[in-house]
Structures are given as structure tokens and as C-alpha cells.
Amino acid sequence: MPYLWTPAHTAPMPEVAPPDGAPLLRLEVWPHRSLPSKGFSATILGMFFLGLIPVVPFIGTTAFWILLLCMMGALAALWVALRRSDRDLLHEEVSIWRDRLELTHWSAKGERFDWKTNPYWLRLTLHPKGKVEQYLTLKGGGAGETREVELGSFLSPEERQDLHDELAQVLQRLRETPAPKPPPAP
Structure with a gap:
């Protein structure tokens, strides 16, 4: 799956608030990458x-050079396409605290877009x-906030379904568990 929960979303909600305002959970979502480095080398070779x-079979003829040039052009196009796919900066990050949820989206060009809401008022819709099929959106509520944003549009429909189920489970657990105690004083 091209997404990762930190810590694992199946772990119990912490009983003590994380230090330094760190989020309770963080979700990183990224598109599928073309190939790892060994796969890239094997594909090009x-x-x-x-x-x-x-x-x-055309060695020694003019057709050899024409075919070789075309083959090398196709190889160069494949090289460029695979490397560009690896350089794309497209990814999303969802940070969840008790009192807020922040979605940060980085476009393929590296532009950053932020969105925040209170998880209590958050509406998760598939x-x-x-x-796209199984389009996953987050909509803030309360205090006049009605903006709706998408999450994981670059994932497959099955992955968006799984992500929706996991995120709904996390939000439900967050709403049901009591607020953590403040960290002990030093």
C-alpha cells in the first residue's frame, strides 16, 4: 500500500499526550513509484x-543505423519517463491531534497546500x-467551515476504499477515547 501510519493506526490511542505538540497519528500517502533502482536498471538493460x-540482422547496412537510432530513442524516452516519475514530489500527509486534523498536499511540482479542521466535525466521504472511482473527500464542519478537499486521488479505487475504512476507524476511536492526561511535570 502506498500509505503509512505513524505510529500504526491499530495501536491504542496514547494515554499521555505526545511531547512538544507532536500529533497522535500521522498518515503519509504517496503515488505508486515506477520501479526501485534495481528494477530500473534491469528494465533499461x-x-x-x-x-x-x-x-x-541489419549489421553492415544503412538500415542498421536507422533502426539503432530509433531503438536508442525509445530507450532514452523510457529512461526519461521512469526518472521523471521518481522525481515527482506528489504526496500527502495527514496529521491528527485531539483538537485538529491537518492535511498537507504537495503537488508534483512541489507546491504545498494546507487544510485544517477539527476532527470532531470532520466528515469523511467516499x-x-x-x-475518480471511489473518490475520497474530507469536509470540515463547525464555525462556517464547509470546504471539501480530496485525499489520495492518485491511489487505486481499492486503496482509497481501504484508506477510507482505516481513517474512519481512527476518527471513531479518537472520538470515543477520553482525552489523554498531560505529560508529567519534570
Whole structure:
């Protein structure tokens, strides 16, 4: 799954508030990455050798150079596309405290967008049809806040469904558990 809870969302809610205003839970969501480094190397090498199969019989002719140039162009395009996918900065982070929830979205270009609400008033909705299938949105409530934001639009529909279920479970547990005691004085 291309998302990670810190600490694990299945762990019990802390009985003591985290120090220094740290969130109770943090969720990081990112799109699938094309390949790890070994997979990238194997793909480029495999593409090179498979691309040579139709080129080798033409060694010594003008067609060889034309086919080799086309094959190397395709290989370069694959290289650029895979590397660009790895450089994309697109990801989202949800930080959850008792009294607030913050969503930070970084676009593929690295632009940062922030959204905050109180988890008590948060409405989590999974739309079967929308911009994408199983469109997951968060909507703040109370104090006139009605802005609705999307979460994980780059995930698959099944992953958005799983994320919705896990986030709903976390929010329910947060609402049901009593507020933690302040940390002990030194």
C-alpha cells in the first residue's frame, strides 16, 4: 500500500499526550513509484537487449543505423519517463491531534497546500462516482467551515476504499477515547 501510519493506526490511542505538540497519528500517502533502482536498471538493460534483436540482422547496412537510432530513442524516452516519475514530489500527509486534523498536499511540482479542521466535525466521504472511482473527500464542519478537499486521488479505487475504512476507524476511536492526561511535570 502506498500509505503509512505513524505510529500504526491499530495501536491504542496514547494515554499521555505526545511531547512538544507532536500529533497522535500521522498518515503519509504517496503515488505508486515506477520501479526501485534495481528494477530500473534491469528494465533499461532488458529493453536494450530486446531492442537489439531486430537490429542485429541489419549489421553492415544503412538500415542498421536507422533502426539503432530509433531503438536508442525509445530507450532514452523510457529512461526519461521512469526518472521523471521518481522525481515527482506528489504526496500527502495527514496529521491528527485531539483538537485538529491537518492535511498537507504537495503537488508534483512541489507546491504545498494546507487544510485544517477539527476532527470532531470532520466528515469523511467516499463517493462511488466522482472525479475518480471511489473518490475520497474530507469536509470540515463547525464555525462556517464547509470546504471539501480530496485525499489520495492518485491511489487505486481499492486503496482509497481501504484508506477510507482505516481513517474512519481512527476518527471513531479518537472520538470515543477520553482525552489523554498531560505529560508529567519534570
